[in-house]
Amino acid sequence: MFQCVFSSVLQPLSTSCLFKHLFYHSATPASQKQPEPIYSKRTEIQRQTVQAHSVKLFIFSALQVARQLLLQQQQQQQQQQQQVSGLKSPKRNDKQPALQVPVSVAMMTPQVITPQQMQQILQQQVLSPQQLQVLLQQQQALMLQQQLQEFYKKQQEQLQLQLLQQQHAGKQPKEQQQVATQQLAFQQQLLQMQQLQQQHLLSLQRQGLLTIQPGQPALPLQPLPQGMIPTELQQLWKEVTSAHTAEETTGNNHSSLDLTTTCVSSSAPSKTSLIMNPHASTNGQLSVHTPKRESMSHEEHPHSHPLYGHGVCKWPGCEAVCEDFPSFLKHLNSEHALDDRSTAQCRVQMQVVQQLELQLAKDKERLQAMMTHLHVKSTEPKAAPQPLNLVSSVTLSKSASEASPQSLPHTPTTPTAPLTPVTQGPSVITTTSMHTVGPIRRRYSDKYNVPISSADIAQNQEFYKNAEVRPPFTYASLIRQAILESPEKQLTLNEIYNWFTRMFAYFRRNAATWKNAVRHNLSLHKCFVRVENVKGAVWTVDEVEFQKRRPQKISGNPSLIKNMQSSHAYCTPLNAALQASMAENSIPLYTTASMGNPTLGNLASAIREELNGAMEHTNSNESDSSPGRSPMQAVHPVHVKEEPLDPEEAEGPLSLVTTANHSPDFDHDRDYEDEAVNEDIE
DNA sequence: TTATTCATAAACAGCT
DNA sequence: TAGCTGTTTATGAATA
Numbered sequence: 001m002f003q004c005v006f007s008s009v010l011q012p013l014s015t016s017c018l019f020k021h022l023f024y025h026s027a028t029p030a031s032q033k034q035p036e037p038i039y040s041k042r043t044e045i046q047r048q049t050v051q052a053h054s055v056k057l058f059i060f061s062a063l064q065v066a067r068q069l070l071l072q073q074q075q076q077q078q079q080q081q082q083q084v085s086g087l088k089s090p091k092r093n094d095k096q097p098a099l100q101v102p103v104s105v106a107m108m109t110p111q112v113i114t115p116q117q118m119q120q121i122l123q124q125q126v127l128s129p130q131q132l133q134v135l136l137q138q139q140q141a142l143m144l145q146q147q148l149q150e151f152y153k154k155q156q157e158q159l160q161l162q163l164l165q166q167q168h169a170g171k172q173p174k175e176q177q178q179v180a181t182q183q184l185a186f187q188q189q190l191l192q193m194q195q196l197q198q199q200h201l202l203s204l205q206r207q208g209l210l211t212i213q214p215g216q217p218a219l220p221l222q223p224l225p226q227g228m229i230p231t232e233l234q235q236l237w238k239e240v241t242s243a244h245t246a247e248e249t250t251g252n253n254h255s256s257l258d259l260t261t262t263c264v265s266s267s268a269p270s271k272t273s274l275i276m277n278p279h280a281s282t283n284g285q286l287s288v289h290t291p292k293r294e295s296m297s298h299e300e301h302p303h304s305h306p307l308y309g310h311g312v313c314k315w316p317g318c319e320a321v322c323e324d325f326p327s328f329l330k331h332l333n334s335e336h337a338l339d340d341r342s343t344a345q346c347r348v349q350m351q352v353v354q355q356l357e358l359q360l361a362k363d364k365e366r367l368q369a370m371m372t373h374l375h376v377k378s379t380e381p382k383a384a385p386q387p388l389n390l391v392s393s394v395t396l397s398k399s400a401s402e403a404s405p406q407s408l409p410h411t412p413t414t415p416t417a418p419l420t421p422v423t424q425g426p427s428v429i430t431t432t433s434m435h436t437v438g439p440i441r442r443r444y445s446d447k448y449n450v451p452i453s454s455a456d457i458a459q460n461q462e463f464y465k466n467a468e469v470r471p472p473f474t475y476a477s478l479i480r481q482a483i484l485e486s487p488e489k490q491l492t493l494n495e496i497y498n499w500f501t502r503m504f505a506y507f508r509r510n511a512a513t514w515k516n517a518v519r520h521n522l523s524l525h526k527c528f529v530r531v532e533n534v535k536g537a538v539w540t541v542d543e544v545e546f547q548k549r550r551p552q553k554i555s556g557n558p559s560l561i562k563n564m565q566s567s568h569a570y571c572t573p574l575n576a577a578l579q580a581s582m583a584e585n586s587i588p589l590y591t592t593a594s595m596g597n598p599t600l601g602n603l604a605s606a607i608r609e610e611l612n613g614a615m616e617h618t619n620s621n622e623s624d625s626s627p628g629r630s631p632m633q634a635v636h637p638v639h640v641k642e643e644p645l646d647p648e649e650a651e652g653p654l655s656l657v658t659t660a661n662h663s664p665d666f667d668h669d670r671d672y673e674d675e676a677v678n679e680d681i682e
Numbered sequence: 683t684t685a686t687t688c689a690t691a692a693a694c695a696g697c698t
Numbered sequence: 699t700a701g702c703t704g705t706t707t708a709t710g711a712a713t714a
Contacts, residue, residue, distance in 0.1 A: 474687090475689075516692085517688095517689065521689090524688095524706085537703080686712100686713080687712085688711085690708100690710085692707085693706085694704100694707100695703100695704085695705080697702080
């Protein structure tokens with residue numbers, strides 16, 4: 001079984017169905033694929049990650065404050081115990097250091113999914129952005145849950161220890177009872193926080209926004225709507241703080257915690273930083289700034305900082321507006337100093353970058369697989385011919401094997417590496433061509449006078465026959481192909497119509513439109529020559545005129561110019577198609593034959609074999625062509641000649657060049673009955 | 683910005 | 699006369 005990762009949709013496939021499925025990808029209209037804005041989603045992931053982390057930071061800060069309060073109570077309790085009984089428990093001292101481990105340490109060292117594990121996950125299967133998002137969120141939530149559980153556990157142990165101590169002392173002053181009561185209340189509030197998270201998780205699950213894998217000990221904290229969790233936390237915070245004495249809550253800055261503001265807000269970035277209780281910053285980290293490194297970098301590159309651009313702080317989740325660079329530095333040093341929050345954010349950013357890098361690597365791998373698939377598609381059981389455009393005369397340059405290294409294909413995974421760079425080649429099925437509704441304006445092939453390859457159509461023949469997908473070829477190319485596929489290289493208008501409807505399901509509708517276009521093209525283009533014969537008027541193709549349709553702006557050898565017209569045509573259409581594909585939300589781009597170019601050596605021999613076969617076929621004057629036959633059998637007689645090619649003048653890496661030869665042999669083989677045809681061609 | 687190519691639509695004429 | 703065939707023109711989009 002395979003799993004198709006062509007798109008973000010993971011779909012298990014059997015070996016036999018893999019190619020069909022890939023072909024489905026090439027055939028499915030883009031409108032049905034629901035393209036996913038990958039980059040925007042990644043940005044969204046980052047945003048939500050920061051958002052979730054901000055929520056987590058808030059909880060962390062609240063816990064820190066509560067922990068600090070608890071510590072104070074414990075200290076008071078300890079002092080009271082020492083005063084009363086002079087008893088000092090060694091166990092308590094053992095426990096105390098563990099309690100002093102900042103929660104942020106656990107936060108900064110997530111052990112839920114290590115980067116290595118995440119990499120393994122990503123290597124095992126390509127995760128879609130949604131899955132990555134969920135995974136990331138789950139990881140964040142698991143981290144938070146671990147922290148909560150750890151803290152809760154410590155609190156519980158402390159409580160039990162204290163109870164034991166109190167029982168041991170045989171005295172229970174009222175204050176101790178109050179402290180114990182407060183601790184119990186705090187534990188209950190911690191439980192409430194967990195329950196709230198669980199409830200929110202359940203609500204998300206009900207909404208289908210989050211899926212939890214079975215057996216996963218997840219307490220995922222989905223990125224919450226702005227202001228939702230803060231409100232709940234505010235209530236929780238009030239409950240927590242209300243458990244303490246009034247002088248402890250009203251005398252400090254707890255009230256300054258503006259929990260109504262969102263933790264991450266682009267509009268009010270200054271509020272993103274939590275106003276910490278002085279007690280919360282137990283180690284004073286919040287007040288410690290280390291701007292030296294930044295300042296040094298700024299001195300080297302004044303007003304240039306990766307975190308500063310367009311007057312906005314680029315710190316993840318901040319976007320604070322800084323009018324000038326000094327103000328940004330001030331903001332950076334004040335809001336993003338070296339503290340737990342910044343460190344945690346940095347770590348989150350590292351994870352984000354790491355995941356993006358992994359995803360990028362995976363996408364590259366996927367692209368490679370796609371390219372490989374497209375390269376070897378000609379070897380499918382369909383046994384389609386090699387995707388060489390042999391319709392026109394082909395000249396194989398000596399320098400084919402002497403192409404510059406950078407021009408050589410970088411696809412070592414397949415022996416059928418393309419002549420062109422991996423991102424180049426004619427487009428057979430493009431995303432644009434998948435739009436079956438309405439006329440299309442884009443054109444990917446035939447843009448440089450090079451018509452569709454016979455193999456291009458042949459390898460997608462079944463697809464075009466059955467799917468109402470507009471072929472991405474111009475009318476001229478299609479007409480030319482129809483004519484060239486005919487045994488006598490000439491067709492009546494009605495036969496051209498029939499070829500269109502036979503070969504393309506798309507042309508079985510809107511006959512008036514495309515037939516008019518066919519007639520228009522036949523009349524408009526000089527490359528189509530009307531010939532009167534016994535059957536009436538038939539249409540033939542003048543290759544010279546066809547190649548002349550758009551001269552390339554290449555200076556140098558005129559023959560090279562012609563050659564480049566053809567060779568370049570292999571490069572640009574797919575480039576455009578790729579760009580279009582990228583523009584259209586990274587919908588996979590599919591080509592078939594055109595990308596299955598063999599290596600240079602194989603290509604040369606293949607060309608010669610094909611050309612020789614074609615010449616023999618034509619010279620034998622056998623008209624075995626049928627509607628279903630291979631288009632390669634219908635190629636024109638061609639000449640294989642070796643022509644020096646100046647590499648400096650060659651614009652592209654292609655050495656396979658086609659010349660629009662209009663040789664006497666060519667005219668002879670066309671075997672026109674009307675001599676006027678040759679005159680017209682001349 | 684300009685020129686070119688292409689698709690589409692439409693009008694028109696000639697022929698069967 | 700209707701339909702087919704062929705020519706021509708116009709327009710807009712895409713692209714070099």
